[in-house]
Amino acid sequence: MKIYRILFAIIGILSCLNAIAQDTELNSYTFGEGIDFDAEKGGKFKLEGYIQPYFESKGYSEVDETANRYRMRRMRLRLSGNSANERFSYRFQVDLAGANEVDDEEGNNYLLDAYIAYDITKRIEVAFGQRATYTDNRELFMNSYALQLVERSRLTSAFASIREFGLFLRGNFKTGNGTYLRPYFALTTGDGPNVFSKDRGGLKIGGRLDFLPFGTFTNFGQFRQADIVRERAPKLAVGVHYSHNNGMSSRRGRESGAIVYLDANNNESLPNYTKYGVDFIFKYLGFSVLGEYINADAFVPANISQRVRIDGSTSTNFDVNGTMNVDSYVRGRMMLGEAYNIQGGYIFKNGVSLDARYTHLIADENSFLNNATFYNRPNYYTIGVTKYLTRSYGAKIQASYTITDGSDGVNTNKGLPTTEDENIFRLILTLAF
Template sequence: MMKKILIGLGIVGMFLTGSAQNKIVDKYGKGFSILGKDSTFLLKANTRIQCRYDYERIDNNSKEKLFVRDAAFVRRTRIKFGGWAYSTKVKYKIEHDLLNGVTYDAVVKYNFFKGWEIWAGQTKLPGNRERVISSQALQFVDRSLLNTVFTLDRDAGIQLRNKHEIGKMIVKEMFCVSQGEGLNDKTKRPLGHEYTGRLEFLPMGNFASKGDYVSSDLKREKKPKLAIGLTYDYNQNQDLSRKVKGNKLAETRNFINFHGDFMYKYRGLSILGEYAYADVVNGAGEYKRYDSNGDFWQVGQGINLQSGYLLKNNVEISGRYSTYIPFNNVSGFNRENQYTLGLSKYVVGHYLKVQTDITLIEEMMGSALSANDLIYRLQFEVAF
C-alpha cells in the first residue's frame, strides 16, 4: 500500500511540474522541486540506485573448508520526498525503499524558536556519525563493522535539537525520547523507552555544504575543519541481542551505549574516527550479559578509523580499520578486525560515482586465529 501511495505522489508531482507557476529545479543530483504558486508549500523529490557485486573468499585455515561465493544484486533503491508545508519553519521528510517496501523516514521538523527544532516521527537517532551519514554519501561501498554492531539505527519518537554559536565555535545539542523498538515496529511491548542525548562541537566553524555529515572532502575545504560528537543512549527492556537488530532472547535488559567520534577535513584529506561502547544491565542494576538459556547479548567495544585523499581528477584513495572487541565473559562472539582499501571515482560527487574496495577480515577466538576472509566489492551509484 505504501509503495502505491508513494508512486502516486510521484505521478502527482510530475503532473504539477507541467504548470508554469511551479518552480522546477533541474540540476543533476538535486531531483526536482515544486513550489506552490502561493508559496505555501515546497515539494522536493529524489531517487537513487545502488548496483553492487560482491566476491567472498572464506578461509578457516583449512584447505577442506576453503570456498568462494559471489553475488550481483541491487543494494538500495530509494525514493525521497522533502520540503516544507505552510511555512518554511515546518519541514518534512519521507524516505522509502522501493526494493524492500520499507519506509525508513517519515518525520516532521518544526523550527519553533531561533536555532531550536522539534522533530516528530520516525528517523535516524543521533548516534554514531557514520550511521547518520546517508548511505549515498559513504567513502566506501558500505559502512564499517563498528556500525554493524553498535548502530542505534532508526526509531519513532520525539527529538529536540538546538544549534548555536559560542564565538567561532558551532555547538549542537540533540535530545531524543523514542519507542526503543527500532524501524517500523508497531508492537505494544512492556513499558520502556529509549533515551538518547548527543553533543557536537565544531571549533573551526561550519563545514562547506554540511560536510561534517558527508564522507570524503569533495568540497576540498580551504581551511581545516573539525567536528567532535559524543552520544549517550539508554534503551529500556530490550530483548534483542544487538540493540534493535539482534536475535530475540528469553529475557530483557537495559542497553547502555556510548559513542564518541570526530570528522576532520582539509584540502581533499578526510579523516573519520569513532569509538563505541555497549553493555546491558538487568532490573537490579547488575551487568548480567546472558539470559536464562545461556544466550548472550552482543556487547563490548569497537573502533573505526578511516581516511581518504581526493586527487585532482576526483579519484579518491582510502583506507579503513575497524574492530569489535567483546567483553571477556561474553560467549558466542569473537573479536574481529577488518582492514579495507578503497578506490572511488566521483563523476558528479556522491550523485554519480563508482566505488570498489577489498576487505581482509580476521576473526579471533581468544588468541587463536579462527577465520580469515577476503571480500571484494564493486558498486555503481546513480542519483537524480
C-alpha cells in the same frame, strides 16, 4: 508479501506527489542533489533518489570456498519539503530494495523515514515520527550514497540501532569566534523502526553534543564522508553521545520482541541497554578522516526465570558452558563490548579517491560479538578506490577489499570452523538524480 509492500510504497509516493504537485512549478535541478519544486502559496519540496547495484565475493586464505552475491543494495526515493513559512517541514523516504542499512542481516525495511518537524525557534527544531536516531555513532549521520567506502564499518553494524520512532530535538547555536554547538535529544520506543506488534519494554532516552570549532562544513559536508568539495579551510566536528534503553527485547534495539524473557509470574522482564561513545570528522583540501569509539553494556534483572523461544514456547534452561547462569546467558545474546573505527582518504582533482579503514571490536566475555558465524572477528582492514563520474556524489563506481581477522575461530559461508582470515571484495555503482 514483498511485492505488495513495494507496490504500497510506490503508491504512497505517487499519492504524495499528486497531492503536493497541485499548483507547483520546477525551481531547479542539480544532478545528484534532487529536483526542487516551488508551490504557488510559497511552500517548497524536493524529490531525490538513487540506485546502487552491488557485487560481493567472500573467500578464505587457505580454505577452498568462495561465495558470490549480486543484488540491488539500495533503491531509494525521498520526498521532503516545508510549508510557506518554512517552520513546518517533513520527510518521507522508502527503499524499494528492502535492504538493511548495514550489510549483516536480511531485512524488509521499505519505510525508512516518515516524520514531521517544526522549528520552535530559528535555532531549535522538534520532529516526531521515524528517522535516523541521534544516539548512534557519527557514521549513521552520513547519507548512504555519500559513503567513502562501499559499506559502512563493522562498528556500525555491531552497535547501531539506526532508525527509531519517537520524539527528536536538535539545536544549532553560534558560540563565538565562528564556532558552533549542536545539541541533540531523542526520546523513542527503543525498538527500532515503527512497531506494528506489541511495543515491549520502556522508552529509550539519549542525546548527542557536537562542537564545530572551525565553523560549518560546505554543502552539508558534516553529513557526507569524502571531501568532494575540497574544503578550503580546515573543518572539524567532534561529539559525544549517550543512550539508555529501558527494557530491550533484541540484541541492540533494532526490533521489538526478537528476544523476550519472563519472571516466575510470566510477566515480561527485560534487560536494560546503555551505550555511549565519542567521534569526530575532519576535512581539508580533499583529505578526510572519520574516527569513532563506542561502548555498550547491559543490566540484567535478577528476576528473570524463563525465556521465550521463537515458536512462542518457554524454557527455563539458561545453560552457559554446562552451568546455569541467567546473567551470562542473557548477555551472550546482546551486542556488548566496545569498538574503534578509524578511516580516511584523499580525493584527487581528477575524481579518484583512495581510502582506507581499520575497525577493532572488543567483545565482552559474554556477548553476541563472540558468535563465530557473524562476529568473533576482532580486526577489519579495508582499502578502497572510488571514481567520481561527476563533481558530486550523484554518480560513482567504488571497489573495496577487506581482510577480516579470523584467528579467534570463525565459521565459513558453509558453516565450517576455521581460523583463517576472510577476504571480501565489494563493488558498487551509485546513480542518483
